[in-house]
Amino acid sequence: MHIVAVLALDQVIPFDLATPIEVFSRTRLPDGRVPYRVRVCGATPTVDAGAFTLQPPWGLDALATADTIILPGRADVDRVPDEVLDALRAAAARGARIASICSGAFILAATGLLDGQRATTHWVAAGLLARRHPEIDVDPDVLYVDNGQLLTSAGAAAGLDLCLHLIRRDHGSAVAADAARLSVMPLEREGGQAQFVVHDQPPVPRGSRFEPVLTWLEDNCADDLSLDDIAARAGMSIRSLNRRFREQTGTTPLQWLLRARIRRAQHLLEATGQPVDRIAAQVGFGSPTAFRDRFKRVVGTSPQHYRTAFRRRQSVPS
CATH class of the missing domain: 1.10.10.60 (Homeodomain-like)
Incomplete structure (x- = not known):
C-alpha cells in the first residue's frame, strides 16, 4: 500500500489540503483495489486553517514511513518549524517523493532540496519565491514541474493536475482518467509542464x-x-x-x-x-x-x- 502523507501546518490553505486527500482517497485500480492510504499529519496537535481548526490524527513521525509527502500551501510563507524541515530532509534522504501545492513550494524550498532545480508556485508568489531562493529556477508559467523525486505545482486547480499526474506516474493513464472523472476534473489543460504534459480527455x-x-x-x-x-x-x-x-x-x-x-x-x-x-x-x-x-x-x-x-x-x- 502506497502511503500518502499530507502535511497540515498552521495557516494551511483548506483547498490545497483537501485536494490530495480527496483525489488519492477516491482512486481505485481496475480490479477495485485501493492503491493509496492517506494520512493527514501535523507538527502540532491543533492546526489553524483560518476558517476552522483541525486536529491531524498523525504527527511528523508519519513522514518517516510515507512513500509520498504532499505539502499544501499556507497563507503564512515566512515560518516553517525546524522539526518540519528536518523531517522532510530525512524523508527525501530515504527516497520519499515530495510534492508541493501552491505556496507549499516555500516549505520545500526552505529545506534546500530544491536548490539548483526548476520549480513553480502560484503566479502571485513566484516573484517572492525567486527573490528568497535565487538558487531555484522559478517558472511561474507552468501548471507543475516534475523533477522526479521532487514536484511543485501552481495554485488552486493546478494541485489537481499534480495529483492526477502522480497517479498517472504510478498506475497509468486509465487509472488517472478514472480519478479525474470522479473529481469531475477536465485534464485537457494547456501549458508547458516539465517532463510531459498530461492531456487526458x-x-x-x-x-x-x-x-x-x-x-x-x-x-x-x-x-x-x-x-x-x-x-x-x-x-x-x-x-x-x-x-x-x-x-x-x-x-x-x-x-x-x-x-x-x-x-x-x-x-x-x-x-x-x-x-x-x-x-x-x-x-x-x-x-x-x-x-x-x-x-x-x-x-x-x-x-x-x-x-x-x-x-x-x-x-x-x-
Missing part, C-alpha cells in the same frame, strides 16, 4: 445532451470522422454543434476528437510494445508523420521518447 458531462455523442466519439475515435459526421450524430447543424459543444466542453468537436486520439495513443505507448507507426493507424491518424507532429505538439515530446521515459518511471519504485 475531459470527463463526459453527465446528463448533458452531448453525453451520448462524446461517448460515441471516444468509442470511435480511430475512425475517419468529419465535422459533418459528428453533427449528424448530434442531430444538429454544424454551427449549432460548434457553439453548444464549446459551451459544454470548453473546446471544439474536432479538437476533442484529436485529444481522444492522443490519449488513446498514450495508453498504447504505455501498455504495449506495438510500433509507433501501427499505433498511429490504430488511433485514427492518416500518416505516422502527422501522428508524430500532433503528438509532440500536444504532449511536448516524441512518441518514442514518451514511451521510453514512462516505462523507466514505471520500473522505479516511488
Whole structure:
C-alpha cells in the first residue's frame, strides 16, 4: 500500500489540503483495489486553517514511513518549524517523493532540496519565491514541474493536475482518467509542464445532451470522422454543434476528437510494445508523420521518447 502523507501546518490553505486527500482517497485500480492510504499529519496537535481548526490524527513521525509527502500551501510563507524541515530532509534522504501545492513550494524550498532545480508556485508568489531562493529556477508559467523525486505545482486547480499526474506516474493513464472523472476534473489543460504534459480527455458531462455523442466519439475515435459526421450524430447543424459543444466542453468537436486520439495513443505507448507507426493507424491518424507532429505538439515530446521515459518511471519504485 502506497502511503500518502499530507502535511497540515498552521495557516494551511483548506483547498490545497483537501485536494490530495480527496483525489488519492477516491482512486481505485481496475480490479477495485485501493492503491493509496492517506494520512493527514501535523507538527502540532491543533492546526489553524483560518476558517476552522483541525486536529491531524498523525504527527511528523508519519513522514518517516510515507512513500509520498504532499505539502499544501499556507497563507503564512515566512515560518516553517525546524522539526518540519528536518523531517522532510530525512524523508527525501530515504527516497520519499515530495510534492508541493501552491505556496507549499516555500516549505520545500526552505529545506534546500530544491536548490539548483526548476520549480513553480502560484503566479502571485513566484516573484517572492525567486527573490528568497535565487538558487531555484522559478517558472511561474507552468501548471507543475516534475523533477522526479521532487514536484511543485501552481495554485488552486493546478494541485489537481499534480495529483492526477502522480497517479498517472504510478498506475497509468486509465487509472488517472478514472480519478479525474470522479473529481469531475477536465485534464485537457494547456501549458508547458516539465517532463510531459498530461492531456487526458475531459470527463463526459453527465446528463448533458452531448453525453451520448462524446461517448460515441471516444468509442470511435480511430475512425475517419468529419465535422459533418459528428453533427449528424448530434442531430444538429454544424454551427449549432460548434457553439453548444464549446459551451459544454470548453473546446471544439474536432479538437476533442484529436485529444481522444492522443490519449488513446498514450495508453498504447504505455501498455504495449506495438510500433509507433501501427499505433498511429490504430488511433485514427492518416500518416505516422502527422501522428508524430500532433503528438509532440500536444504532449511536448516524441512518441518514442514518451514511451521510453514512462516505462523507466514505471520500473522505479516511488
